[in-house]
Amino acid sequence: xxxxxxxxxxxxxxxxxxxxxxxxxxxxxxxxxxxxxxxxxxxxxxxxxxxxxxxxxxxxxxxxxxxxxxxxxxxxxxxxxxxxxxxxxxxxxxxxxxxxxxxxxxxxxxxxxxxxxxxxxxxxxxxxxxxxxxxxxxxxxxxxxxxxxxxxxxxxxxxxxxxxxxxxxxxxxxxxxxxxxxxxxxxxxxxxxxxxxxxxxxxxxxxxxxxxxxxxxxxxxxxxxxxxxxxxxxxxxxxxxxxxxxxxxxxxxxxxxxxxxxxxxxxxxxxxxxxxxxxxxxxxxxxxxxxxxxxxxxxxxxxxxxxxxxxxxxxxxxxxxxxxxxxxxxxxxxxxxxxxxxxxxxxxxxxxxxxxxxxxxxxxxxxxxxxxxxxxxxxxxxxxxxxxxxxxxxxxxxxxxxxxxxxxxxxxxxxxxxxxxxxxxxxxxxxxxxxxxxxxxxxxxxxxxxxxxxxxxxxxxxxxxxxxxxxxxxxxxxxxxxxxxxxxxxxxxxxxxxxxxxxxxxxxxxxxxxxxxxxxxxxxxxxxxxxxxxxxxxxxxxxxxxxxxxxxxxxxxxxxxxxxxxxxxxxxxxxxxxxxxxxxxxxxxxxxxxxxxxxxxxxxxxxxxxxxxxxxxxxxxxxxxxxxxxxxxxxxxxxxxxxxxxxxxxxxxxxxxxxxxxxxxxxxxxxxxxxxxxxxxxxxxxxxxxxxxxxxxxxxxxxxxxxxxxxxxxxxxxxxxxxxxxxxxxxxxxxxxxxxxxxxxxxxxxxxxxxxxxxxxxxxxxx
Numbered sequence: 098x099x100x101x102x103x104x105x106x107x108x109x110x111x112x113x114x115x116x117x118x119x120x121x122x123x124x125x126x127x128x129x130x131x132x133x134x135x136x137x138x139x140x141x142x143x144x145x146x147x148x149x150x151x152x153x154x155x156x157x158x159x160x161x162x163x164x165x166x167x168x169x170x171x172x173x174x175x176x177x178x179x180x181x182x183x184x185x186x187x188x189x190x191x192x193x194x195x196x197x198x199x200x201x202x203x204x205x206x207x208x209x210x211x212x213x214x215x216x217x218x219x220x221x222x223x224x225x226x227x228x229x230x231x232x233x234x235x236x237x238x239x240x241x242x243x244x245x246x247x248x249x250x251x252x253x254x255x256x257x258x259x260x261x262x263x264x265x266x267x268x269x270x271x272x273x274x275x276x277x278x279x280x281x282x283x284x285x286x287x288x289x290x291x292x293x294x295x296x297x298x299x300x301x302x303x304x305x306x307x308x309x310x311x312x313x314x315x316x317x318x319x320x321x322x323x324x325x326x327x328x329x330x331x332x333x334x335x336x337x338x339x340x341x342x343x344x345x346x347x348x349x350x351x352x353x354x355x356x357x358x359x360x361x362x363x364x365x366x367x368x369x370x371x372x373x374x375x376x377x378x379x380x381x382x383x384x385x386x387x388x389x390x391x392x393x394x395x396x397x398x399x400x401x402x403x404x405x406x407x408x409x410x411x412x413x414x415x416x417x418x419x420x421x422x423x424x425x426x427x428x429x430x431x432x433x434x435x436x437x438x439x440x441x442x443x444x445x446x447x448x449x450x451x452x453x454x455x456x457x458x459x460x461x462x463x464x465x466x467x468x469x470x471x472x473x474x475x476x477x478x479x480x481x482x483x484x485x486x487x488x489x490x491x492x493x494x495x496x497x498x499x500x501x502x503x504x505x506x507x508x509x510x511x512x513x514x515x516x517x518x519x520x521x522x523x524x525x526x527x528x529x530x531x532x533x534x535x536x537x538x539x540x541x542x543x544x545x546x547x548x549x550x551x552x553x554x555x556x557x558x559x560x561x562x563x564x565x566x567x568x569x570x571x572x573x574x575x576x577x578x579x580x581x582x583x584x585x586x587x588x589x590x591x592x593x594x595x596x597x598x599x600x601x602x603x604x605x606x607x608x609x610x611x612x613x614x615x616x617x618x619x620x621x622x623x624x625x626x627x628x629x630x631x632x633x634x635x636x637x638x639x640x641x642x643x644x645x646x647x648x649x650x651x652x653x654x655x656x657x658x659x660x661x662x663x664x665x666x667x668x669x670x671x672x673x674x675x676x677x678x679x680x681x682x683x684x685x686x687x688x689x690x691x692x693x694x695x696x697x698x699x700x701x702x703x704x705x706x707x708x709x710x711x712x713x714x715x716x717x718x719x720x721x722x723x724x725x726x727x728x729x730x731x732x733x734x735x736x737x738x739x740x741x742x743x744x745x746x747x748x749x750x751x752x753x754x755x756x757x758x759x760x761x762x763x764x765x766x767x768x769x770x771x772x773x774x775x776x777x778x779x780x781x782x783x784x785x786x787x788x789x790x791x792x793x794x795x796x797x798x799x800x801x802x803x804x805x806x807x808x809x810x811x812x813x814x815x816x817x818x819x820x821x822x823x824x825x826x827x828x829x830x831x832x833x834x835x836x837x838x839x840x841x842x843x844x845x846x847x848x849x850x851x852x853x854x855x856x857x858x859x860x861x862x863x864x
Contacts, residue, residue: 102704136598136602139748153358170225171226175776182246191236193240223467281458299410326381329355329356334626409480413425418505465777503556521805540836567585584617584624587627604684723837762795
């Protein structure tokens with residue numbers, strides 16, 4: 098018997114409701130303290146050899162017979178109208194097969210109908226003007242140069258505050274404010290809370306727009322045949338791409354296949370089919386040949402999204418004991434030229450601490466810049482910088498340890514929804530992280546000539562509970578090998594390895610015998626997109642359920658072959674045996690006797706628990722060294738202590754933490770998309786001018802995990818880990834730098850110029 102339930106699931110800070118078919122039989126989570134062979138260990142990635150030897154096939158590696166190449170002509174201006182476009186010279190070039198513009202391309206709506214694949218009015222530098230399909234890349238580039246376009250340059254606005262003015266150039270006809278006004282959340286009575294405060298602080302914090310810069314740029318290969326459309330796509334969500342292409346081209350889902358065997362990162366920017374995907378598919382349908390598009394690094398950084406720039410005006414009231422009596426946030430968020438949602442900058446303010454009196458106001462603002470998109474904890478990374486800076490400011494004013502003020506505002510219930518957590522180990526993360534870091538000693542400022550060392554910390558909250566629908570199958574082959582089938586994708590986080598661990602553990606077989614098949618919608622086993630720290634928490638429980646289903650079938654069959662009651666049988670080291678060991682048979686021997694009979698276990702992700710919050714937490718500590726003469730900041734070491742539930746693979750988990758910390762370091766110290774205010778053009782769309790952290794900037798990173806037993810979240814007791822490592826690092830570094838300088842840092846990135854200016858302010862303050 099099954100029943101229908103409605104459940105809530107989150108991805109990248111956006112909630113959706115899903116109907117779930119729930120089976121009555123529930124799988125018991127692994128008990129605390131259980132000894133495992135693979136779960137929780139440091140298991141090497143099952144696809145590591147394929148990646149380092151070049152055997153792994155990424156979208157950029159796909160090469161089909163007769164394949165054409167697609168290239169874009171893009172707007173050089175932040176705001177312009179196409180007066181006239183002439184592609185005749187380009188079309189006459191030998192080897193050019195098709196040129197697409199707004200004149201000959203169907204109107205395919207994007208951004209909720211606010212835009213199309215091609216527009217006559219271009220709203221940001223890099224917006225697509227034309228698409229050339231040719232025999233090779235050189236011919237395509239020659240054709241782009243042969244296209245003649247007459248533009249009428251229009252007034253533009255790229256500054257966030259300028260865009261709010263009544264006389265600012267309008268990005269859209271109905272104005273520059275998303276949905277005409279701000280979103281507002283009020284909790285308690287902020288006015289009374291500020292009246293009760295012993296200390297009131299006000300500050301404005303600014304964060305910059307930063308770029309994803311995944312190793313693999315956006316890329317696609319589309320091939321339309323009589324059987325339907327096949328697309329190889331560098332994507333975080335093969336099923337999203339499939340569903341959208343089905344809608345765009347009005348063809349059944351069964352006629353669309355999307356493949357992503359390996360991908361070189363996404364960080365939130367690769368959830369939906371881009372214009373490159375849509376036009377490659379359109380061109381393939383017209384030419385009858387496969388079409389490949391690979392964006393250049395500059396195209397990637399001009400047209401595929403960014404983390405939104407923010408301005409955060411924060412007012413906070415504190416009692417003498419450090420408890421927050423009231424807080425108010427007004428966030429102004431740069432959405433770029435188009436948007437369907439606003440990053441939740443208020444998320445940390447609403448979810449991290451027990452703040453009874455709170456008001457948050459968020460303005461989404463359009464400008465003539467690249468449209469924002471999700472980027473690793475969108476909104477939360479930005480908001481945590483403002484909130485955690487304010488907590489440190491209060492600690493300094495009140496003479497409190499920054500760790501102590503956070504503990505005094507600890508939330509035992511989820512503040513935003515006033516429900517219990519499925520589990521929460523933030524307190525343990527604080528204490529374990531502080532001990533490992535040596536916080537009591539390290540937080541003191543140490544000076545030597547022009548160099549100063551200091552430390553800072555920050556707290557982290559995120560979702561990461563995943564959710565349904567997610568389906569998987571586990572198939573036992575007659576040679577004793579096992580296949581795990583699901584259409585999820587591995588975006589570089591080790592999904593193949595973790596799913597193999599779960600199956601190897603449940604079936605008690607060597608992990609080398611488990612082969613994970615993912616990244617292909619033709620498996621017809623739906624999985625959600627990989628983002629929001631949700632892949633493990635969504636897919637892991639489904640895979641475990643499928644493995645248990647296969648195990649139960651195997652034990653039922655073995656009981657008949659061994660003439661032994663099922664309840665005295667167990668799986669151990671690739672064998673089915675009685676618990677005393679007097680009877681046994683290998684899985685291979687058993688399946689060989691069955692011939693072509695298939696043992697297939699099926700599993701589905703159940704609903705999230707009603708009335709509970711499934712959230713992840715972390716405490717992050719950073720030590721920095723400043724050169725007061727040059728303004729350089731060196732991060733010496735970081736300790737990042739996480740509550741992400743049960744850790745399935747300690748090796749890949751540590752890799753996630755290190756990667757997130759380094760990316761957060763870039764956000765804190767280096768990264769910033771620069772736009773020339775006079776021309777509206779991006780100054781640094783390439784990796785020569787856009788600064789990313791390298792091994793020279795990478796500090797010693799220690800990853801710690803507290804693993805509270807979570808029997809409510811899912812049958813693994815595991816939660817996500819993709820986002821949390823980046824969220825608090827910039828705040829921790831900024832708090833350390835501010836401590837070293839004696840002046841509050843309020844803007845990211847913390848460049849040498851800003852440090853030198855702060856040193857001057859500190860000297861003036863000391864006079």
